[in-house]
Amino acid sequence: MATKKRSAAPTANKFVSKSSGNSLVPWLGLAAIIILLDQLSKITVTKLFTYGETLSITSFFNLVLAYNKGAAFSFLAAESGWQRYFFTAIGVVASLFIIYLLKQNAGQRLFCWALSLIMGGALGNxxxxxxxxxxxxxxxFHYKELYHFPAFNIADSAICIGAGLFILDELRRVKK
Incomplete structure (x- = not known):
């Protein structure tokens, strides 16, 4: 008994590719989840802590409310304020470029996971x-109160995990 093959219904959504599994929507959804988790965690911490207040959780981990006017590791944090707009513009431009890359490569799962995490983190910040x-x-995170890794957030974590996945994806491509 032969089965008739179904043809894909045309779609008006320009973000959905005609080939199965190449939708942009799941990747934007993943970025939105990162943004939501990041913002909810930040709202919670700002409601429960005052600036600089620390709560020891383990011998190597604290919760602390800190502000960063710069980029990673407080890069350019001491500047006069222009860095706020500079890093905002970088985050927006990077996110637009990531959307373009996601649209072009929506079927490449690991690559798109990486990009979605990076975009969600960038937009969260x-x-x-x-x-x-x-x-x-x-x-x-700290070591015996002697060394404290700079405080960070869920958005920063998503960016780092995304960067790691991006490197892994590139290494896999090189092997092929």
Whole structure:
């Protein structure tokens, strides 16, 4: 018994590719989940803590409310304020470019996971810069109170994980 092959119904959505599994929507959804988790965690911490307040969770991890006017590791944080707009613009432009890449490569799962995490993290921090003028950080890892890794947040974590996945994807491509 032969089965009749179904043809894909045409779609008006320009973000959905005609080939199965190449939709942009799941990748934008993943970025939206990162943004939501990031913003909810930051709102929670700002409601529960005052600036600089620390809560020890383990011997190597604290929650602390910190503000970062710069970029990673407080790069350019001491500048006069122009960096807020500079890093906001970089985040927006990077996100637009990532959307383009996602649209072109929506079927490449690991690559798109990486890009979606990076975009969600970048936009999570852009929202902070626009609303508060700084990024809210609260995750503080340390070693015996001697060395504290700079405080960070869920958006930063998503960017780092996305960058790691991006490198892994490129290494896999090189092997092929």
């Amino acid at each position: 852009v929202i902070d810069r626009l609303l508060y003028g700084h990024v809210i950080d609260f995750l503080d």
